[in-house]
Amino acid sequence: MMATTTRTTGKAPLSAYVLSVLTALVLASIVGAIASVFYDENKLLGFVIFAACTAGTFFALGWVFFVSKYTVESDEHAEDNIEHRWYDKATSGAFHDIITTAGIALFVLAITRLEVSGMVVLTLILVLAVVSFAVRFWVARRRDS
Known part of the structure; x- marks a missing residue:
């Protein structure tokens, strides 16, 4: 027996997507800025690498917080x-x-x-x-x- 845990219900408003992307960019930039503090030789490179490596996770997090409530309906069971x-x-x-x-x-x-x-x-x-x-x-x- 295979059951589906989620169903799509529609599209989110544009503001939800914008908030999702902005959240990801801000959080990734914060991580990059913190990481750059520990790189004496090339602070910009440290910033870019850590911001880029964490951006995907933060994009997913932003989607969960802002977009998923419009596009996914939870399965009660x-x-x-x-x-x-x-x-x-x-x-x-x-x-x-x-x-x-x-x-x-x-x-x-x-x-x-x-x-x-x-x-x-x-x-x-x-x-x-x-x-x-x-x-x-x-x-x-x-x-x-």
């Missing part, structure tokens, strides 16, 4: 959908994978006294979470198909 159950299975399994892997990694680092930067650790945790979720979601979907 979304939590009963099979996709929601797949999502729950995948996220809970990924959480356990992260806890287990972090515990093993901490044990290995404590024994070996190896120093690892915070950026490397956080990147690896994020990659593990995304990959674990994707694999578990795919497996849950395949089992129920």
Whole structure:
């Protein structure tokens, strides 16, 4: 049983799209400005790179806040959908994978006294979470198909 969680209901007014884009540009510029503070050699390059890298996320956020209320109608029974159950299975399994892997990694680092930067650790945790979720979601979907 496949259920749709959303339905489009129409177009948003132009002002909603404008607010969405302006919000994205302002938020991306703020992130770029904060990042440029930490780049001594080329502040403009730091600004442009971080603003560009975060713009897509902020465009999506602006759409959710300003446009989606006109274009998407929520399903009152979304939590009963099979996709929601797949999502729950995948996220809970990924959480356990992260806890287990972090515990093993901490044990290995404590024994070996190896120093690892915070950026490397956080990147690896994020990659593990995304990959674990994707694999578990795919497996849950395949089992129920």
